[in-house]
Amino acid sequence: MVKKNYIRPLDLKNGRIDMGHGAGGRAAAQLIEELFVAAFDNPYLRQGDDSASFALPVGARMVMATDGHVVSPLFFPGGDIGCLSVHGTLNDVAMSGAQPLYLAASFILEEGFPLAELKRIVNSMAAAAREAGVPVITGDTKVVERGKGDGVFISTTGVGVVAPGVDISGINARPGDVVLLSGTIGDHGVAIMSKRESLEFETTIQSDTAALHTLVAAMLQAAPGGVRVLRDPTRGGLATTLNEIAGQSGVGMVLEEASIPVLPQVDAACELLGLDPLYVANEGKLIAICSPESADALLLAMRAHPLGAQAVRIGTVTEDPHHFVQMNTRFGGRRVVDWLSGEQLPRIC
C-alpha cells in the first residue's frame, strides 16, 4: 500500500538526467530539492527564492568574481569538477585580498548524465564550500540535449569584502619588489593529464586544488600593506600569470629557475610529454608580489600555513619598458619566459 503524500524520490543510484529535469516543472523542483538543497543546505537556499539576499557591513568594498568550469575528465586524482568549481572562484575573490562570503552556482547538465555522478560532484562541492566556510546561497540548473554538453559544466560566482586599507591588484608591482610563490608548480595540470583518454599514465601526482583565502588572510595579517599583487597561476601556469602582471604593472621580472619548486614526478611527466612546468596549470598555489621589506615576514607566515609550507622567493621585479619576464636558468644562461602560446592542454579547469 502506497503511503499518502508519498512521492517517489529521485533514483540517485541508477537514474539519469533527462530533459524534464531542466524544464522547470516538478522534476526540476525535485532535483533541486533532493540533490542540490540537500547537499548545500543553508537558510538562503531553503527559502526557495530565485535569488538570495544578504546584508553587508556598511561601506564595505565588495569583490565579485565568476568562473566557468569545463574540466575533462570530471573526476581526477586529488579532486573533481565539484570542489574545483568552489576553489576556483574562491581563489579569484581571495586574490584581491578579500574575505569570500557567498557563492552562487549554475549547472549545465547533459541529458543522460548519471545522477549518481552528479550527486558525487555536488557533494564534493558542498564539502569544499563547507570547509571554506562560504555557503552556496543561490543557483540554477539547465539541461541540454545529449551530445550538446560534456556531462556537466559548472559556473560559480563569488562575492567577498575587502578590509579597509587593503589594496591588492595586478597593477601594483614596482621595480625592486619581490616575487613569492606558495609551493610546487604543475601538479594540477599533470594530474589531469594522467587521466586523459589516450594519454593515461600511472602517477602518484594529485591535483593541488584548494581554497587559498585563509592563506591570504594569514599573509595580510603578517605584513599589512606589504602585499601588492596576488594571483593564482591557473591556466597558462606561472609563466603566463607573471607575464600578465608584468604587462598590467608596466614592469619586468627576473626569475631564478633553481628556486622554483617542481615535484620530481611532475618534472618527469613534463619531460616525457614535452611540456614546460612553468606553463602547466595550478589550482591551489598563489604568487605574491610584495615590498622587499615585507618579504621575510610574508614567507614566514606562508610557511606556517599548510597551503604555503613550501613557499619560496623566486625572483624580483625590474624596470623594463618591454615588460619581459626573464629567467636565469639553472644551466647558467638567461632566457625569456614568454606567454603561453596556443594551448598546452585544453579543458583543465
Place this chain on the structure above:
Amino acid sequence: MKYIDEFRDGDIARKIAERLAEEVDPDKNYSFMEFCGGHTHAISRYGVAELLPPNVRMVHGPGCPVCVLPIGRIDLAIQLALERNVIVCTYGDTMRVPASNGLSLVKAKARGGDIRMVYSGSDALTIARQNPEREVVFFAIGFETTTPPTALIIRDAQREGLANFTVLCCHVLTPSAITHILESPEVRQYGTVPIDGFIGPAHVSIVIGSGPYEHFSEEYRKPVVIAGFEPLDVMQAVLMLVRQVNEGRCEVENEFSRAVDRDGNLSAQALVSEVFELRTSFEWRGLGEVPYSALKIRPAFAQFDAERRFELAYRPVADNKACECGAILRGVKKPTDCKIFGTVCTPENPVGSCMVSSEGACAAHYSYGRFRDIAIVAEAS
C-alpha cells in the same frame, strides 16, 4: 631527475665554457650548424648561446619536422578532414602549421574537421579500431626518429586487416637534407653561409647510426659531432667541433655515445625498408624539391597509403612572400632578418612554419631569446 639533471648541470657548463674560451682562436670565427630542432630548442631554452664565446655562432638548421613541411602537404591533410569526412590524426605541433587559405589543421578543426592530436601513431591505430565505420588517416611527419613507429603501425594494420586505416606519409631523410645544404650555392659558391661543422642529430642517429655522416666529413670536409639534446651535450659538442677545426680535422665524432653507435638500430632500419621506399623527389619548405629525400609506402602496403586510397594529387603552394622561413631553414638568414618576425608573425599567428614549433628557429628565438635583440634595436635607432 636521474639521467636528465646530470646533463643540465650548471657547474659543468661553466667549466666547459671556460675551456671553450681558452681554446677558441680569437682571430677566427666559428659557425656551426645544429641540424636538429631539438638542439635549437635546447640552445634557446637553457640559454646556451650566452655561455659560448662571442666568435662561436650557431646556425639553425632545417631539422625541425614541422618546419620543413610544405604548405601543399598540410593542404592534403586539411582536404581529407574537410572534404572527405576522414578522421585525421597527427602530432601536436603539426596542428598549427599555416596552410593555404589562412587555414591550419587547428582552424580546419574549428570548421568541423575531425582532427585529433595524438602522442603516438599507435593512438591513431586505436582510434581506427574504435571507429570501424569511419576512415582514419594518420598524418605521419618527421625524420628517421618517427619513421620506425609509423612502419610498425602500418605493419600492425596489415596483420589485423584493418580496412579503415591509412597513413599520409611525409617522412623525410636527414642525410639528403644535409647534402642539399652543403651543395647549395650559398655554402659552396658564395660562402654566404659559412659552415665550419655540424652538430649531428641525436635521436635520428640512434636509428641510422653515425655511419651515414662519414660521407659529409670525407666528401665535403666538414667535421660532424653527433650530440644529445641536453644542453651539456650541445656545449661539449661545440668544444669538440672547435677542437676539430683548430686541428684541421674533419671527422665524425660521437658525443652521444650513451645512445648512438656506428650502425644504429638495425631492426628499426629493417622495418623501415620493409614498409617504405625512397621517393625520387619531395618538396621541403625552404629547400624546395630535394631528390631522394623522403619516403613513400611500398606497393605491398598500398592499401594503407592515404595518397593512393583517396587518390590525392599533390599541389605545391608558394610560401607567403614576406616570409623568410626558406632562407632561415637554409641558414642564410637569422629570424631577426625577417621583416615580419615578432610583428605580423608570432607564435599566436604564425605566418611561416619556423614560428610554429618551439623547435623552429623563429619560435625558439621569439619565446626564449628575444630580450637580446632589444639592445641591438635600440643602438640601431
